[in-house]
Amino acid sequence: MPFYRCLIPKGSLSYDQRERVAVAFTDVHCGNSTAPRSFVQVAFLNTDGSGEVRDSHGQGVMRYSTPFFIAGGNRAGRGEAVKGRIHDGLIERFCEIAEVPRDQVSCQISEAPASWTMEAGRILPEPGEEAEWVGHGASGG
């Protein structure tokens, strides 16, 4: 966690743009939280034209009506202001790098308890408790 899926029209972003978006999403997420950078996963997937994408856990769908859609999955426990800054920051940076108008991008972020995810063989820490978690083992490549 977090896991950000960017649903994009086929061929709409170059590798350079995808890489820059991934770095920008990492900057936005980690700049508004205490998550280590290695937590941030970004995947770009081609849209299929249906206007919906299955939840990454396989139950239910997220619906969207824009050409570009960011489907996020984060740990629960952050305040509304932080969540809002992450949400808005992702869209802002995506639009800037992809060179698309704001009304072409939407974003939805679902949340679940940290204790429902295991990474590097350990249950994830609650938001704000990452330093101790990282200090007790390697995090990420």
Next chain:
Amino acid sequence: MFVQEGCVPEDLRPGIAAAVEGICLDVLGAGDVSIEWTVVARGYGFRGGKPSTTSLVRGRIPDGCDRGTRARFLMGIADAWRRITGAAEDEVIVSGRDWSWAG
């Protein structure tokens, strides 16, 4: 299952699926398991802003698991994944949300 292109050969996937089904049955008592694979194309998956080799196993499990049971489930999947694929410990992330969770 979200896997990076080239990281989990197709011929390993049936074994992974069988292992996941076994763990679901042994730990959760759940025998009805549906598995889908999403391959993230090369150059389309990143971790910390860098190209990723990390796989994400994400699923729904029956509501009401206590912390210990959920941890055994997650660890069982992670261990099986590493044993079958040869992935490093930090190259697989496993999560199991409650079936009814709408977060």
